[in-house]
Amino acid sequence: xxxxxxxxxxxxxxxxxxxxxxxxxxxxxxxxxxxxxxxxxxxxxxxxxxxxxxxxxxxxxxxxxxxxxxxxxxxxxxxxxxxxxxxxxxxxxxxxxxxxxxxxxxxxxxxxxxxxxxxxxxxxxxxxxxxxxxxxxxxxxxxxxxxxxxxxxxxxxxxxxxxxxxxxxxxxxxxxxxxxxxxxxxxxxxxxxxxxxx
Amino acid sequence: xxxxxxxxxxxxxxxxxxxxxxxxxxxxxxxxxxxxxxxxxxxxxxxxxxxxxxxxxxxxxxxxxxxxxxxxxxxxxxxxxxxxxxxxxxxxxxxxxxxxxxxxxxxxxxxxxxxxxxxxxxxxxxxxxxxxxxxxxxxxxxxxxxxxxxxxxxxxxxxxxxxxxxxxxxxxxxxxxxxxxxxxxxxxxxxxxxxxxx
Numbered sequence: 001x002x003x004x005x006x007x008x009x010x011x012x013x014x015x016x017x018x019x020x021x022x023x024x025x026x027x028x029x030x031x032x033x034x035x036x037x038x039x040x041x042x043x044x045x046x047x048x049x050x051x052x053x054x055x056x057x058x059x060x061x062x063x064x065x066x067x068x069x070x071x072x073x074x075x076x077x078x079x080x081x082x083x084x085x086x087x088x089x090x091x092x093x094x095x096x097x098x099x100x101x102x103x104x105x106x107x108x109x110x111x112x113x114x115x116x117x118x119x120x121x122x123x124x125x126x127x128x129x130x131x132x133x134x135x136x137x138x139x140x141x142x143x144x145x146x147x148x149x150x151x152x153x154x155x156x157x158x159x160x161x162x163x164x165x166x167x168x169x170x171x172x173x174x175x176x177x178x179x180x181x182x183x184x185x186x187x188x189x190x191x192x193x194x195x196x197x198x
Numbered sequence: 199x200x201x202x203x204x205x206x207x208x209x210x211x212x213x214x215x216x217x218x219x220x221x222x223x224x225x226x227x228x229x230x231x232x233x234x235x236x237x238x239x240x241x242x243x244x245x246x247x248x249x250x251x252x253x254x255x256x257x258x259x260x261x262x263x264x265x266x267x268x269x270x271x272x273x274x275x276x277x278x279x280x281x282x283x284x285x286x287x288x289x290x291x292x293x294x295x296x297x298x299x300x301x302x303x304x305x306x307x308x309x310x311x312x313x314x315x316x317x318x319x320x321x322x323x324x325x326x327x328x329x330x331x332x333x334x335x336x337x338x339x340x341x342x343x344x345x346x347x348x349x350x351x352x353x354x355x356x357x358x359x360x361x362x363x364x365x366x367x368x369x370x371x372x373x374x375x376x377x378x379x380x381x382x383x384x385x386x387x388x389x390x391x392x393x394x395x396x
Contacts, residue, residue, distance in 0.1 A: 036316065113371060114315025117308040118234065123373050131372045159365065159384055162374070166364025167357065169371075173311060174329045175321055176360070186357055 022047045022054060026068030031104040035111035038065050062122040066112065066129045073105055079137060085144040086192055092141065093168070093184035100172055101179055110172060135161060145192055160191060220245045220252060224266030229302040233309035236263050260320040264310060264327045271303055277335060283342040284390055290339065291366070291382035298370055299377055308370060333359060343390055358389060 025047035030038050040061050044051045058064040077096045080088045100106040116123040139157040142164075143150040148157060164187050171179040223245035228236050238259050242249045256262040275294045278286045298304040314321040337355040340362075341348040346355060362385050369377040 110315040114312040117312025117371070127372050127374070131374070135374075156384075159381070159388065162365040162368050163361035163385070163388070166366070166368035167360040168364070170360050170364035170367060173315070173367075173371075174325050176325070176329070176333075183357070186354075187361070190357065190361070 018047075018049060018053065019057065022049050022057070022064075023068055023071040025049075026064050027072035028068075030065050030068045030108050031072060034104075034107060035065055035115055040064060043068075060121065060125070062112075062115070062119065063125045063129065065108075066125050069105070069108055069112065070130055073099060073109075077134075079141045085141065086188060086194075089141055089145055090185050090188050092138075093164070093187060094181045097168060097179055097181070097184055100168070106172060113169075113173070135165075138165065142191070145188075164188075164191070216245075216247060216251065217255065220247050220255070220262075221266055221269040223247075224262050225270035226266075228263050228266045228306050229270065232302075232305060233263055233313055238262060241266075258319065258323070260310075260313070260317065261323045261327065263306075264323055267303070267306055267310065268328055271297060271307075275332075277339045283339065284386060284392075287339055287343055288383050288386050290336075291362070291385060292379045295366060295377055295379070295382055298366070304370060311367075311371070333363075336363065340389070343386075362386075362389070 022043060026038075026043045029042050029046060033042070038061065040051055040054055040058075043049075043064060044054055047054075054064065058067065076099055077092060079092045082088055100109065112122070112126060116126045135158065138161040139154065140150055142148075142157050142160050143153065146157075146160070150157065167187060168179065168183075170176065171183075220241060224236075224241045227240050227244060231240070236259065238249055238252055238256075241247075241262060242252055245252075252262065256265065274297055275290060277290045280286055298307065310320070310324060314324045333356065336359040337352070338348055340346075340355055340358050341351065344355075344358070348355065365385060366377065366381075368374065369381075
C-alpha cells in the first residue's frame with residue numbers, strides 16, 4: 001500500500017514523522033548534489049516515501065528543495081535572544097556567513113537564487129518560503145538593536161535589513177571579499193557604533 | 199575577405215568602429231532575447247562581423263553579453279558630479295532603479311547574475327566587467343557624500359556601497375517591494391540624514 005494513500009484518519013504524528021523524513025532527505029540531497037541534480041525521484045528514493053505523498057505536500061521540485069534548505073539552515077541561523085541584541089545579531093550574521101562560505105549550503109542557496117531568475121514560480125516560492133519569513137525575524141532583531149517600534153518603523157527596518165543582508169548576499173553572489181566574522185561585526189557597527197566603554 | 203582577418207595595419211579607428219557595432223548588436227540582442235537566447239552567432243549576424251572577429255575580442259558568450267550590458271547601461275547610470283553629492287547619488291540610484299524595474303535591462307542582469315551562479319567563469323567575468331568597476335565608481339561618489347578619504351576608508355566605503363546596492367539587487371532578485379525613487383532617497387538618508395534647512 002502506498003504511503004501517500006494512507007487514510008487521513010491514521011493520525012497526524014505519523015504524517016509529521018514522514019514529513020520530517022522527507023525534509024531531511026530533501027536537505028541532504030540538495031547539499032550533496034546541488035539544485036541542478038536535485039529531483040523529486042531522488043528524494044522519494046532516499047526517504048522511502050512515494051512521489052504521490054511528496055506531491056501531496058509540495059507542488060514542485062523547487063518548493064521541496066527550498067523547504068529542505070530551510071530545514072537544514074534554520075537552526076544554525078536562528079537569532080539568539082539575550083539581553084544583548086548587538087551580540088545576538090553579530091552572532092547570527094557570523095553564523096550565516098560561516099554556513100554560506102564554508103558549507104554546501106552556500107552553493108545550494110546560490111543555485112536556488114540563480115535558478116529563480118529564470119523561473120517566476122521558483123522566485124515566488126523562494127520569497128515565500130525563505131526570504132520573507134527570515135526578513136521578518138531579522139527586522140524584529142534589528143528593532144531590538146535600534147530600539148525602534150517594529151510596527152511603526154516596519155518599512156525602515158526592512159530597508160536596514162535589506163541593506164545588511166543584501167551586502168552579504170551581494171558578496172556571495174559576485175564572489176566579493178571579505179565575507180567573514182569581521183565583516184559581520186563591521187556591518188552591525190554601521191548601525192550601532194560600539195560602546196567604547198565596553 | 200573576412201573582417202576578422204583584416205591586417206592590423208589597417209588602423210585603430212576601423213577596429214574601434216567595428217567593436218562599437220558589435221557591442222551595440224550585443225546589447226540589442228541581449229535586451230530583446232534575454233541571455234538564455236543570446237548567442238555569438240546572433241551577434242555576428244546582426245553586426246555583420248565574423249565570429250572570428252568577435253572571438254578575437256571576447257573569449258566567450260558571457261563576456262560579450264556582459265560588455266553589451268555595460269554598453270547599454272553605463273551612460274544611464276553614470277554618477278552626475280555636481281557640487282551636491284547627495285543629489286548626485288540619489289539621481290544615480292533612481293536612474294539605476296528605473297532602468298532595472300522598467301526596461302529589459304532588469305531581466306538581462308538578473309539572468310546574467312542567475313546564470314553566473316552555475317558558471318564560475320561567467321561569475322568572474324561579471325565581477326571583472328561590471329560589478330567591480332561600478333563598485334569603484336560608487337565608492338568614490340560615497341566618499342564625496344560622506345567626506346571620507348577614498349583610500350584610507352576604502353574598505354568601509356565598499357561596506358557602505360555593498361549595503362546600498364545590495365539592498366537594491368536583493369529586492370530585484372527576490373521580487374521585494376518597494377523598489378522606486380522613494381527607496382533611492384530613503385537609502386541615502388540612512389547614510390546622510392537630509393538637512394532640515396534645505
